Amino acid sequence: MxxxxxxxxxxxxxxxxxxxxxxxxxxxxxxxxxxxxxNTGKLLNDTYHRVSENAACVYRTCSPDRERTDWFSARYAPTVQLLYNSRNRALRRDVWRWWRGLQKEPYFRNYTTVSRKLFPLFPDKNNYSESHPNHWRTCAVVGNSGNLLGSHFGPIIDSKDFVMRINRGPTKGFEEDVGSKTTHRILYPESAMNLDNSTHLVFFPFKILDIEWLISAFTTKHIRRIYKDVPSTITANKDKVMILHPEFMKYVYEKWTENHGRYPSTGFLTVIFALHICDEVHVFGFGATKDGNWHHYFDQTLTPYAYESHAGDFEYETIIRLHQEKKLLMYKGWT
Incomplete structure (x- = not known):
């Protein structure tokens, strides 16, 4: 019972x-x-599953198994001039000839006169000339490729110390895929946009008139057209303006794109710039769509990926090689 x-x-x-x-x-x-x-956004195709354990490494703090390879060492020049200032404004003859060759006669200006006006207006120092001594600096370089759509990379991008966005790539409405944080905005006159007070304006001068426009945008506001209409002024913190040195542009063209195209693209220049100022580089939003075309994540206008002026295919292959060499992490999108 x-x-x-x-x-x-x-x-x-x-x-x-x-x-x-x-x-x-x-x-x-x-x-x-x-x-x-x-964690969907953290899943990467093929070899792109590896993130933290294969962190990109450039500086001497790298572990022995991440020492520079012959391929990388033949291209990477740690002493190249990164940013333009009053102490390095005197260009070497070979740099001047190359930079001068990018400029059409109607838009050519007196270099000495323009450069003398520049440095009283903006910070006259070479920021980020070396790795931060007390901190492992992580950087996200965010391109504008449509392959970012549906990637869910936003939280990964925003977790980096520096987030470098190229030209006018927006964040509003796309935060889930591209993030919302911007510390550096890469611009030139034709891609100019207003910035908040905390963002660095990293200016890429492809010609002397570009520098003259930068001066004008913060002073007289009289330049309204270059190759096409440009804003006569922009909102930005002039104390956070950084200007890429023409020597660096020539170095990227010769060493990294191996003279392919006419000059390096803004995006590729930014990737190599990041390799020089960051300990760890994460690259998003680069490359063509699966059908070989390219469009911005914020519009659907298709354009050929390999531009006439830029060696788009070669640049992309070089970024992939840098990923394979563990010098950066290339995140592939979903479309």
Whole structure:
């Protein structure tokens, strides 16, 4: 009788446990699904699953297994002039000839006159000339490729110390895929846009008139057209203006694009610039769509990926090689 009573009690307990087991199972499944979707953006095609364990490495703090390869060492020049200032404004003859060759006669200006006006207006120092001595600096270089759509890379991008965005690539409405943080905005006159007070304006001067426009935009506001209409002024913090040195542009063209195209693209210049100022470089939003075309993540206008002036295919292959060499992390999008 006692044994039957015990069996009955156990049956009642097990019966009551069934709903609890179901709720526990449902809760566990929900947690697993949430974690899965939260981490979807971290899943990369092929070799791109590796993130933290294969962090890009350039500086001497690298572990022995990440020392520079012959391919990388033949291209990377740690002493190249990065940013333009009053102390390095006197260009070497070979740099001047190359830079001068990019400029059409109607838009040519007197270099000495323009450069003398520049440095009283903006910071006269070479920021980020070397790795930060007390901090491992992580950087995200965010291109504008449509392959960012659906990537869910936003949280990864925003987690980096520096987030460098190229030209007018917006964040509003695309935060899930491209993030919302911007520390550096790469611009030239034709791509100018207003910036908030905390963002560095990193200016790429492809011609002397570009520098003259920069001066005008913060003073007289009289230049409204270069090759096409440009803003006569922009909102930006003049104390955070940084100007890429023509020597660096020539160096990227000769060493990294190996004289392909007419001059390096803004995006590729930014990638190599990041290699020089960051300890860890993460690259997003580069490359063509799967059908060989390229469009911005913020519009659907298709254009050929390999531009006439830029060696787009060669630049992309070089970024992939840098990923393979573990000098940066290339994140491939989903489309």
């Amino acid at each position: 006692r044994r039957a009573t015990l069996q009955g009690n156990m049956a009642m307990v097990l019966h009551k446990l069934k709903p609890l087991r179901f709720v526990t199972l449902l809760l566990s499944s929900t947690i697993i699904l949430c974690l899965y979707f939260e």
